Amino acid sequence: MPGAPTMRQIEELMRCDRIVAGGFFGNDIRPLEEIVQADAATLKALKATSDQLAQRMKALRDLGLPYLGNTVAAGEGLEVRIDENRGTLICPFGDGTRHFKTITHCRRLADGRQRRWSDLNIHLIEAHGFFEGQGCAFRLEPADLVELLLLR
Numbered sequence: 001m002p003g004a005p006t007m008r009q010i011e012e013l014m015r016c017d018r019i020v021a022g023g024f025f026g027n028d029i030r031p032l033e034e035i036v037q038a039d040a041a042t043l044k045a046l047k048a049t050s051d052q053l054a055q056r057m058k059a060l061r062d063l064g065l066p067y068l069g070n071t072v073a074a075g076e077g078l079e080v081r082i083d084e085n086r087g088t089l090i091c092p093f094g095d096g097t098r099h100f101k102t103i104t105h106c107r108r109l110a111d112g113r114q115r116r117w118s119d120l121n122i123h124l125i126e127a128h129g130f131f132e133g134q135g136c137a138f139r140l141e142p143a144d145l146v147e148l149l150l151l152r
C-alpha cells in the first residue's frame, strides 16, 4: 500500500481511538470534508482565517510556556496557563508530524470565558483547517476562538 493515505483512511483513523481516546469526531457524523468546509465558511463570514487563529494560539502558548503551570497575563484582557503533558501525538492526516501534548488554557478576565487547546489542535487548524468534530472533547468552535482571540 504505497503512497499517502486516502481521505477515507484518514477519516477512519480519526474516528477510532488509535491516536486519542474518543477520536477526533465526537458524535459528529458528517464527513471530514463537510466539517472542514462548514468551519471554513464560519470563518469566512467572520472575516477571519484559520491561519490567523493558529498564529494567535501559538503566540499565546509561547507566552505562557516559560511559566509552565502558572497563570500569566497575556494582554488584551487575557491570561494563559500552560499544562505540559509528556509525550507527543502524531498528526492523523498522515503528514508524519508529531506534536507535544502541551495544553494552553486561555481565559478572558472580564467574563471568565475560557478555551483550551493542545499543540495538535494548533497544527490541525493551521495545516488542515480542522477544528475537530461536534461533541469531541477538544472541539474548538471557530466563532468562539475568533471572539476570544481576535477580538471580533
Ligand SMILES: [Zn+2]
Residues within 6 Å of the ligand: 091, 092, 093, 094, 095, 097, 123, 124, 127, 128
Ligand atoms: Zn498534519
